Amino acid sequence: MDEETRLIHAGHVDSLPASTVSPPIQRGSTVLLPNARALYDGTLGYGRGGLAAQFALMDALAELEGASGVQLFSSGLAAVTASLMAVLEAGDHILVVDSVYKPVRRFCDQVLRRFDVAVSYYDPALDADGLLALATPKTRLILLESPGSLSFEMQDVPAIATAARARGVLTLIDNTWAAGLLFKPLAHGVDISVQALTKYVCGHSDVFMGSAAASDPGLNAKLAAGVLDHGWAVSPDDAYQALRGLRTLSTRLARHGESGLTVARWLADQPQVLRVIHPALPDDPGHALWRRDFTGTCGLFSFLLQPGPDERVEAFLDALTLFGLGFSWGGFESLAINCDPQIRSRTIATRYDGPMIRLHVGLESPADLIVDLKAALAVYAA
Ligand SMILES: Cc1ncc(COP(=O)(O)O)c(C=O)c1O
Structure with missing residues (x-):
């Protein structure tokens, strides 16, 4: 073969030479399949959904959150907005805590309203009964942040999650303040736990990433379908940094x-x-x-x-x-x-x-x- 061909095909790694403490940073859009049948038999066939580093991070975050599955997003804001897009439908109404991270408010006002999702902001001082009194038959979801990230209002999250579930309303919390460690939303009945990994998990002010975790497999499937349908992806290098941050x-x-x-x-x-x-x-x-x-x-x-x-x-x-x-x-x-x-x-x-x-x-x-x-x-x- 000519040298130009040999240089394209030389140095191919079929399997890793050794096991290391941290996962390999597998950079790949293309995934090479072992045979023709594997092209269409459901084998992992493309790198957008993640490779070694992203899967390792998802596993570790599932452990942290006590979740049956975790999805990764390119920022904390994207984790909130993508989770909303994954579960909401035109005609829905959502209740959003008034102390919410400001860019989430912008998304609700600018984007959700264009898709005919009605948004009401509620006072973080409301208790579960007061909050559920604002729900209508169209209310699909309550978006919580506790504490708020500027004025630190605390909400009775377990009571709100229980009351919401009894009414068939989903709950989603931005749990970035607790970093997934200090408060366990899923164990307290919240449906979707989101955090900006950008903050404490990455911990060095140099990476953007977000995660959404759920216990219910059906909800996880919806979040995963959202990732697939929109084509969201995070880089292996960023996933590696987030996993490294998680260790400490x-x-x-x-x-x-x-x-x-x-x-x-x-x-x-x-x-x-x-x-x-x-x-x-x-x-x-x-x-x-x-x-x-x-x-x-x-x-x-x-x-x-x-x-x-x-x-x-x-x-x-x-x-x-x-x-x-x-x-x-x-x-x-x-x-x-x-x-x-x-x-x-x-x-x-x-x-x-x-x-x-x-x-x-x-x-x-x-x-x-x-x-x-x-x-x-x-x-x-x-
Ligand atoms: C409470 C909260 N949630 C989400 C985010 C968004 O995170 P990111 O910058 O990764 O989009 C921030 C960022 O400041 C935040 O303070």
Whole structure:
């Protein structure tokens, strides 16, 4: 054969030379089938649905979620929107918590409404009876987030899931705050547990990915069909990074939670701080639910500054040196944002007595973070 042909066919790997701790990153759109019959007999025939790294990640996440199946998506937002598309039909109505992650609200308003799905936003303070009283015969699904990722309202998720199931209404929760570890939605009766793996699971602020998990095989089949029908796919390199992050999730999360509480308790004693909003603090309105249902906390919480003008809030943020100014969380680094522009976009008007700052407490020393916050609070007070 000519060299050009030999170079195309040389170096083919039929089987792996050895077993390693982590799965191989199998990069492949094309899958080579062993014989002509296998082309059409249901053998895995194409790489879009995942290969070694994606399957390993799906298995590990199913273990984490206590699920019978898990689907992967290219981002956390895609995991929420794709799950909705997988189970909703034209003419349906859904109830969405008003504290929902803002881009999900945009999807509901811009996309679902175009497909004749009606959307109502509900107050996160409603209990299960109050919430189900808003359901109509057309209500197909309730979308929860508990705690909310800016103002950390806790919901009685088990009670809502039970009441919804009794009415034949599906529940879907964005469980990113708990990272699949601190709260187990499926064990508490929720139908679909979604998380942005981008945050704590990946843990290094450099990968986008999302997952949707369900216990019911029929629901899993719907989620899987959605992936297949839309042609969604995640790369093996990203799946590998997510699986790598998952291995150290519990250790990192414990440290984030502990450091976050250290910083939160310190903030609560500062004169420039009106209130700390953290469900793991005993005086938080959501504390009893958090204590009952959660096994720990992550490093994301908010606090209210004493009332002051926007310029001083910006001066506070600009004075921070260890906290980056950024919208994400779950990585090893500390971050801060002001929340009020996002809170103003809610449907149900919520008044807070001072400007709201959200912190993500990273893996730095909490003592250093406190020094940084102290200096910035002095700027706020000046
Ligand atoms: C609560 C919550 N859910 C979902 C997402 C979306 O994740 P991704 O950035 O992977 O789309 C975010 C991102 O900030 C979030 O805060």
